[in-house]
Amino acid sequence: MNLLLVLPILLPLLTAAILLPAWRHRVLQKWISVIGMLIQLGVAFTLLLAVMDSGVAAVQMGAWPAPFGITLAADLLAAIMVVLATLKGAAVAIYSLTSIDKGREAYGYHPLLHVLIMGVCGAFLTGDMFNLYVCFEIMLMSSFVLLTLGGERGQMEGAIKYVTLNLISSAIFLAGVGILYGMTGTLNMADLAAMLREGDLTADDHLMMTVLAMMFLVAFGVKAAIFPLFFWLPASYHTPPAAVSAIFAGLLTKVGVYALIRVFTLIFVHDVTFTHTLILVIAGLTMVTGVLGAAAQNEFRRILSFHIISQIGYMVMGLGLAAAAIAPALGEAADSPSRLAGRLALAGSVFYIMHHIIVKTNLFLVSGVVERLQGTGQLKKLGGFYRSWPGLSILFLIPAFSLAGIPPLSGFWAKFVLVKAGLQLESYAIVITALAVGLLTLFSMTKIWAAVFWPDAPEDSPMAKESEEYVAAKQGVGVMIAPIAVLALLTVVIGLSAGPLFSVALDSADQLLNPQAYIDAVRPVSVVEGIADAIAAKGEKP
Amino acid sequence: MNFVLAIVIGSLYAAGLYLMMRRNLVKLIIGLVLLSQAANLLIFTAAGLGDGRAPLVPPGLDEPTTDVADPLPQALILTAIVIGFGVIAFTLTLFHSAYRVSQTDDLDEMKATDT
Numbered sequence: 001m002n003l004l005l006v007l008p009i010l011l012p013l014l015t016a017a018i019l020l021p022a023w024r025h026r027v028l029q030k031w032i033s034v035i036g037m038l039i040q041l042g043v044a045f046t047l048l049l050a051v052m053d054s055g056v057a058a059v060q061m062g063a064w065p066a067p068f069g070i071t072l073a074a075d076l077l078a079a080i081m082v083v084l085a086t087l088k089g090a091a092v093a094i095y096s097l098t099s100i101d102k103g104r105e106a107y108g109y110h111p112l113l114h115v116l117i118m119g120v121c122g123a124f125l126t127g128d129m130f131n132l133y134v135c136f137e138i139m140l141m142s143s144f145v146l147l148t149l150g151g152e153r154g155q156m157e158g159a160i161k162y163v164t165l166n167l168i169s170s171a172i173f174l175a176g177v178g179i180l181y182g183m184t185g186t187l188n189m190a191d192l193a194a195m196l197r198e199g200d201l202t203a204d205d206h207l208m209m210t211v212l213a214m215m216f217l218v219a220f221g222v223k224a225a226i227f228p229l230f231f232w233l234p235a236s237y238h239t240p241p242a243a244v245s246a247i248f249a250g251l252l253t254k255v256g257v258y259a260l261i262r263v264f265t266l267i268f269v270h271d272v273t274f275t276h277t278l279i280l281v282i283a284g285l286t287m288v289t290g291v292l293g294a295a296a297q298n299e300f301r302r303i304l305s306f307h308i309i310s311q312i313g314y315m316v317m318g319l320g321l322a323a324a325a326i327a328p329a330l331g332e333a334a335d336s337p338s339r340l341a342g343r344l345a346l347a348g349s350v351f352y353i354m355h356h357i358i359v360k361t362n363l364f365l366v367s368g369v370v371e372r373l374q375g376t377g378q379l380k381k382l383g384g385f386y387r388s389w390p391g392l393s394i395l396f397l398i399p400a401f402s403l404a405g406i407p408p409l410s411g412f413w414a415k416f417v418l419v420k421a422g423l424q425l426e427s428y429a430i431v432i433t434a435l436a437v438g439l440l441t442l443f444s445m446t447k448i449w450a451a452v453f454w455p456d457a458p459e460d461s462p463m464a465k466e467s468e469e470y471v472a473a474k475q476g477v478g479v480m481i482a483p484i485a486v487l488a489l490l491t492v493v494i495g496l497s498a499g500p501l502f503s504v505a506l507d508s509a510d511q512l513l514n515p516q517a518y519i520d521a522v523r524p525v526s527v528v529e530g531i532a533d534a535i536a537a538k539g540e541k542p
Numbered sequence: 543m544n545f546v547l548a549i550v551i552g553s554l555y556a557a558g559l560y561l562m563m564r565r566n567l568v569k570l571i572i573g574l575v576l577l578s579q580a581a582n583l584l585i586f587t588a589a590g591l592g593d594g595r596a597p598l599v600p601p602g603l604d605e606p607t608t609d610v611a612d613p614l615p616q617a618l619i620l621t622a623i624v625i626g627f628g629v630i631a632f633t634l635t636l637f638h639s640a641y642r643v644s645q646t647d648d649l650d651e652m653k654a655t656d657t
Contacts, residue, residue, distance in 0.1 A: 130618055137625045141632065148636060156640035157652040163633055164562070164570060170629075171577045174622055178585030181615060 002059045004050055005072045005125060007043045008082050011036065012089075012118035016111040026105050030097050033110040037090040040117065044079075044086040051079040052504065056511065056521035058127065058190075065523075067191040071127035073522050076508035077350060081124040081258055084357045085251055089117045091483035092247045095365055098476030099243050099372065104149050112149075116142040116247065123255050127522050129177050129187040132259065136173070136223070140166050143252060146244050147236060158236030165232040169222035176215035183208060190522035193266045193515050201270060213268040213275050220263070224256025226316060227285040230309045234293065237308070238301035238377070242368020245301060249308050250361035254353055257315045261349065264319060265326060265512040272323040280320030284433045287313030291440040300367040300377040300452065303444055304360070307403065310437055311356050314418060317430055318349025321421050325513050341424035347509035348417035351502055355402065355410040355494060362399040362487040366392065369480050370452060372473050375462055379448065384457025384464065392481060393453045398488040400449065402495065404442035410494035413502065547587045554580035567637045567647040574633065578626040582619045589615035 015036030022028045051057055051074050061070040074082070093113060100109055119139030126132050148159045181187055183205065184195055201209065218229065225233045233253070237245055260279075268275055290310025297303045325342025332339060369392060370385065371377045386393045402409035405416075415438055422431035457463040462470035494501060511517060554576050561573030589612055597610035641647050 130621070134621065134625065137629065141629065144632060144636070148639075151639060151643065153643045156636070156643050159636060160567075160640055160649070160652060163636060164574065167574050167629060167633070168562075168577065171574075171581045174578075174581040175584045178581065178615070178618070179588045181585070181618070182588030182590060 004043065004047045005057055005059045005074055008040065008047065008086070008121040008125060009072075009118055011040045011043060012114040012121065015040075016114040016118070019108075019111040019114065023106075023108070026102065029105065029110045033113065034090070034093045034097065036114060037086065037093040037117075041083075041086045041090050044083040044121075047074060048076075048079040048083050051076055052507075056517050058521040067186050067188045067523070070131060071188055071190070071522055072125045073127035073190065073518065074125055075511045075518055075521075076504065077258070077261065077512060078124045080350065080354060080504070080508060081254070082121050084254075084354060085117060085120045085124065088247060088250045088357060088361050089113065091361060091365070091487055092243050094483045095246070095368070095480050096243045098479045099368060100241060101150075104241065107149055109146070109149060112142045112146050113247070116146065116251075120251055120255055124258060127189050129180065129189060129192070133170070133173055133177055136255070136259075137170065139252070139255065140170070143248060147240050147248075149244075150240065152239070155239040158239040162232045162236040165222055165229075169219045169229075172215055172222075173219035176212055176219060179208075179215075180212055183212075188522065189262070189266055190515075190519040194519045194523065196267060196270065197515075206270060209268065209270050210274065213264075213271075216263050216268065217260070217275070217279070220256045220259045221282070222256070223253065224260060224312055224316070225253045225286075225309050226282050226312055227289050227309075230286070230290070230312075233309060234302060234305045237305040238299065242301070242364055242371060245305075246361045246364035246368065249304065249364050250357045253308060253312055254315075254357055257312060257349075257353065260316065261319055261346075261512065265322070265346070266515050266518070269326050272327045276320050276323030276326070279316055280323075280427065280430055283313045283317035283320050284430050285313075286310065286316065287433055287437040291437045291444070294444045295440060295447075298379050300370060300379065300382070300448060301364065302377075303448060304363050304367060307441065307444065308360060310441065311352075311360065311403070313437070314415065314434065315349050315352050315356070317434065318345045318347075318352065318418055318421070321345030321418075321425055321427060321430070322349070322509075322513070324425055338425060341421045343506070343509050343513060344417060344424070345421035346512060347502065347505040348414065348421055350508050351417060351498075351505040352414040354501065354505070355414045355491075358487050358490050358494070359399040359402045359411065362484055362491065363396070363403065365480070365484045365487070366396045366399070369477060369484070372477065372480070373463060373470060374457075375469065375473075379451035381458055381461060382452040383455040383461070386453040387456065388463060392484075395481070395484050395488045396453065397449070398491055400445040402491050404445050405438045406442070408495045408498075410491050410498070413495065413498040417502070543591050544587065547583060547591070551580050551583050551587065554583065565649045567641060567649065570649065571630070571633055571637055575626075575630055578622070578630070582622055582626070585615050585619055585622070 015032065019029055019032055022032060056073065056075045058071060058073040116139060119135050119142060122135035123132055123139060126135055144163055147162060148155055177187065184192055186192055186195065222229045237248055264275065287310045290306050290313060294303045294306035297306060322342045322345045324338040367377065370382065374382055402411040405411045415434065419431050419434055558573045558576030558580060561569045592609065592611065595608055595610055597606060597613045599606050644652060
């Protein structure tokens, strides 16, 4: 069990290290990269099964007991996220086999991909606020380089915005961590959760905790791209190659959402009527601005980038609604309707993330194939894909409809649960927003379909002319379509077997709402008593 | 001491944010440096300043004899400085190559990717 928790962080590092001596051998690098990702995927699934089987797992590095040592902890949410992250990593590694140009491969594309996965898995598995910061930085550094690899003008300008805003967010995060340590004297998440639940906060502390909550909301909000902190995302995500866009789109913002869910269910639960209502309002605004931004765009990947933002709104909406279950009204029974609805909302969030990561990556991967074949992402200059590539068109339709929430695909169930929870909690404004945004999403997807797939190819496009570039680009497209097909299949499977998967999401929501299991796993009672005894023994000394 | 450090940290934040709101790339990066230094000092101050000594246990004893400083915030800052150093080094090269590609250091001119 111990090893299982460390492996998702250690394996990518190991693979990256093995890749470095193979720097000059492109083919070797590619295959080591794919094999490393597949092993990682196996480890991630084993971890998920272990956590499903025996509850929250925790391990203390170097056997230092909890508040002092470095803690890794995996509850269901963390394990699910690790599986999704590595699934994404594997899909993108296979997709990169033919889609990444020589220049990028020669400058370390594959090792960076693995370091990125390492940072992401570390962020999911760590049980310590400061290590979360460190993992964020690992993830950011590799994403900075991946984003700028190639050095085109658009990439550079996008990267300046991306780097600057993310560094500001890191500075705020770090300051928040410092103040949190000053207030509580610990940075271990389980320790913090236990301390804040046991002790009564004074009025001053209460106020300070709210200030801290806002600092973390801004810090993670920049990374999650919530309203009004999302500007770096549409400015940068469409600039790198599609494979890089795809892994960014599916993973990086979701790490921000994960961190928000983690701290706002575990640590900042002292004033949910303020914090979580604010989160709910932000969720609504995020959805609306994202989808309206997408409606105004005319390039394949820019439309998709704005849709990431609107989808983040849904995930955050579930967290906002979960307030009803996080701090229930006095004397409310565990099975009262509002608590159950709050639990449902949080499970909806988790389910939405599962669905979104797979669907969004897939759409970006499709856009990469389209851009490769036609040499552009401008909707006006595209067309003809339904006639020449009917299979690819179907593979676009599945995630596109899923994103818009058409039954029986995965997106429908994710939205359905969130809307149901919203109705039960009588938050009608957010429910209406969510439904309207769903409609507008369908509009955007139709727009892409009507420009890229349905009409004939424009006469001067490479496809219509059957030009040499087109024929050359066709080489190796099969390798790019394979992961797209697998992810599309997964979307259908999630849609059709929503029941069992949703019960896992419900379990993870239960773990988040009742953090006692998490606290006990990280900080076993024996250790706590041991420390208390030691302190008491010292106190008795003359 | 707390009061002095509070003023210093506040000034660092103010100067950093002011520089970041300029349009010049170089000022932006100096702003970033100041911001991360301010965060480091903030950790140092927030964790509590006392006249403790270095947290060393004299030989033969199993706990220090006098009040000692909390070593953890210093470890945190040290890590943060190292990370900040790496990040700033990367940002410098990024900004330099961005300048070479786009031939301008005015942020308002870098609108190629805006919508």
